[in-house]
Ligand code: TXA
């Protein structure tokens with residue numbers, strides 16, 4: 001294991017950015033902010049670095065990783081864009097959208113990072129620090145969320161260090177992230193398919209495409225030849241406490257994850273209350289989601305009761321993560 005490493009934590013400045021690029025080039029593991037969540041980066045072309053990355057996260061299986069690149073041109077050196085993929089890249093990059101595409105023939109991304117698939121997930125982040133690191137490193141960087149496997153994704157540097165201190169080389173502290181849920185993943189192999197709801201709402205993607213996204217199905221009889229995002233079946237976001245969704249009342253001993261201006265009956269007796277957005281703003285709610293889940297989980301409540309969240313816009317990604325958290329650990 002990597003346990004026992006000395007993990008450096010640096011605030012963002014020129015020195016830190018150069019150190020990050022150097023560390024990646026040396027096969028090291030660097031956590032850095034993106035607009036969605038903090039990522040744990042490794043050189044996408046270096047299998048040994050990627051093996052260390054899986055080990056540091058304690059990922060039980062080799063779930064494929066997203067390759068982060070500086071721009072569309074760099075993305076085209078990795079993945080084969082069809083017209084829909086190109087349209088989506090032009091509309092939403094840089095930003096919280098990941099595209100899954102066939103690898104180009106001479107794709108340099110290590111097989112370990114793509115779990116042996118002949119497809120690759122690519123994203124061009126918009127966060128300034130992520131972009132500076134990608135430019136300085138000048139190559140693709142694979143970066144899963146910078147949390148231990150089974151924990152919620154980190155939305156600030158202290159979440160990262162509480163999960164990964166001693167297991168990785170460097171953490172670049174760029175403050176809290178803006179979006180708060182991971183990127184939307186769209187499979188562009190045949191008809192574009194929503195593999196994971198995320199930071200770009202489905203409605204915006206469908207507006208650019210001019211038609212609805214296909215929905216992945218677990219039905220073995222289905223005619224789709226597109227693989228699911230392999231990691232989507234696992235319970236990735238499980239807090240220790242049980243989650244009770246769409247709660248209309250609060251039971252004794254429960255903590256409350258609220259949404260909106262009025263709290264349900266029993267809220268007065270809650271062990272702790274955190275409101276994702278008192279003004280019912282889904283963008284604010286997404287940004288608060290993982291941090292509040294971590295905070296409430298630390299209160300050792302009987303359960304975390306979660307008020308209903310609307311399904312539109314970022315609500316789809318929020319509800320997706322809450323459902324996964326509620327499934328508990330395997
Ligand atoms: O916002 C994000 O996407 C963050 C930041 C750090 O960029 N990253 C992130 O990575 O969420 P991770 O590893 O936690 O999730 C990546 C997801 C997994 O569910 C994985 O199965 C899927 O992407 N994925 C990766 N490559 C794939 C491929 N070739 N085909 C289908 N799904 C793939």
Ligand code: MG
Nearest residue numbers: 144145153236
């Ligand atoms: Mg993750």
